[in-house]
Amino acid sequence: MNTRAPAKLALEDGTVYTGISVGAAGEVDGEVVFNTAMTGYQEILTDPSYRGQIVTMTSPEIGNYGINDDDREHQEPRLSGFVIRESSRVYSNYRAQGGLTEYLQKHGVVAIAEIDTRALVRRIRDLGAMKGILSTTDLDDASLVAKAKASPGLVGRDLVCEVMPKSVETWSVRLDEWTDASTPDSGAHIVCLDFGMKWNIPRHLHSRGNRVTIVPGSTTADEILGMEPDGIFLSNGPGDPEPLEYAQQTIRQLIGKKPIFGICLGHQLLSLACGAKAFKLKFGHRGVNQPVLDLTTGKIEITTQNHGFAIEQSSLPDCLEVTHMNLNDDTVAGVRHRQHDAFSVQYHPEASSGPHDSHYLFDRFQESISSQPAGS
Numbered sequence: 001m002n003t004r005a006p007a008k009l010a011l012e013d014g015t016v017y018t019g020i021s022v023g024a025a026g027e028v029d030g031e032v033v034f035n036t037a038m039t040g041y042q043e044i045l046t047d048p049s050y051r052g053q054i055v056t057m058t059s060p061e062i063g064n065y066g067i068n069d070d071d072r073e074h075q076e077p078r079l080s081g082f083v084i085r086e087s088s089r090v091y092s093n094y095r096a097q098g099g100l101t102e103y104l105q106k107h108g109v110v111a112i113a114e115i116d117t118r119a120l121v122r123r124i125r126d127l128g129a130m131k132g133i134l135s136t137t138d139l140d141d142a143s144l145v146a147k148a149k150a151s152p153g154l155v156g157r158d159l160v161c162e163v164m165p166k167s168v169e170t171w172s173v174r175l176d177e178w179t180d181a182s183t184p185d186s187g188a189h190i191v192c193l194d195f196g197m198k199w200n201i202p203r204h205l206h207s208r209g210n211r212v213t214i215v216p217g218s219t220t221a222d223e224i225l226g227m228e229p230d231g232i233f234l235s236n237g238p239g240d241p242e243p244l245e246y247a248q249q250t251i252r253q254l255i256g257k258k259p260i261f262g263i264c265l266g267h268q269l270l271s272l273a274c275g276a277k278a279f280k281l282k283f284g285h286r287g288v289n290q291p292v293l294d295l296t297t298g299k300i301e302i303t304t305q306n307h308g309f310a311i312e313q314s315s316l317p318d319c320l321e322v323t324h325m326n327l328n329d330d331t332v333a334g335v336r337h338r339q340h341d342a343f344s345v346q347y348h349p350e351a352s353s354g355p356h357d358s359h360y361l362f363d364r365f366q367e368s369i370s371s372q373p374a375g376s
């Protein structure tokens with residue numbers, strides 16, 4: 001394939017950026033967002049929460065440590081498109097098994113490089129996340145802008161149904177040798193409600209000695225309780241939490257039955273299930289240096305985040321208490337149920353930006369599982 005083939009990114013506000021294709025040929029639409037991490041492009045490409053989004057990396061050179069099989073957060077890339085300033089001409093890392101551009105091409109990811117990503121990010125910051133279209137096949141500006149405007153966007157859509165698993169699976173992979181605590185079996189059974197779960201979450205849960213079962217996000221409360229879990233995990237996932245009423249209903253029925261822990265979309269769904277409201281952030285939080293205050297301990301942790309929606313603090317019902325705050329913009333970063341064993345965070349403790357700052361949340365979940373009365 002000619003890696004110098006032209007590509008264009010058009011926004012719904014009429015802006016068009018011209019660059020070169022560094023991925024598959026084709027055309028995709030999506031919400032154009034940005035991530036400020038310097039590393040982690042492989043985790044970003046494979047995080048199912050990016051479904052429906054065209055992700056721009058603010059770091060100017062991407063691809064320099066290649067791609068490997070171990071750092072995947074899912075089998076395949078699930079995002080709509082990828083935007084970078086420059087694709088590294090070489091990759092160098094002892095764990096690398098291939099290069100970024102060949103990976104993008106092989107997996108059908110439409111990607112553009114050599115555009116002014118700083119100008120694009122400033123526009124998104126000023127005007128908010130926008131619908132856009134990324135194409136190597138149609139290079140007509142007016143046509144592209146019209147398609148960007150006509151694209152569905154992600155508000156009000158159920159994108160979870162596009163990325164959740166179809167069947168029940170048992171998870172058997174632990175964290176790698178750098179991070180694995182190698183805890184002996186706890187004997188506990190955790191059922192994960194998968195809305196597009198990042199794989200480092202079940203790696204963490206299994207490394208703590210738990211038996212981990214993954215079920216589709218559409219599984220009912222009765223089916224979940226029938227599996228006799230000791231704890232229930234609510235995963236991250238793509239898009240708007242409001243239309244996912246089936247998941248909110250299930251969670252409502254599970255609260256108080258078994259300890260619950262939710263991450264990101266799981267946090268939003270737990271909050272909505274209790275009666276809170278979500279709102280759309282102007283351009284979201286996506287990166288690896290978001291400071292969060294744990295109100296329980298007074299400690300500040302450096303967190304990995306990827307979300308475009310958040311829970312409205314003023315909408316929280318009496319049964320929910322705020323446990324964590326995002327210090328960049330004072331949005332809610334975590335909640336806990338006042339009467340029942342259920343808590344959640346808006347960020348990603350399974351990731352390692354801190355690098356270990358947020359792993360204690362898995363320990364809190366483990367403690368709430370092991371402190372259940374026997375036979376409950």
Ligand SMILES: NC(=O)CC[C@H](N)C(=O)O
Nearest residue numbers: 236237239264265308309
């Ligand atoms: N990573 C996630 O789970 C994202 C949650 C939700 N889709 C949002 O954008 O806010």
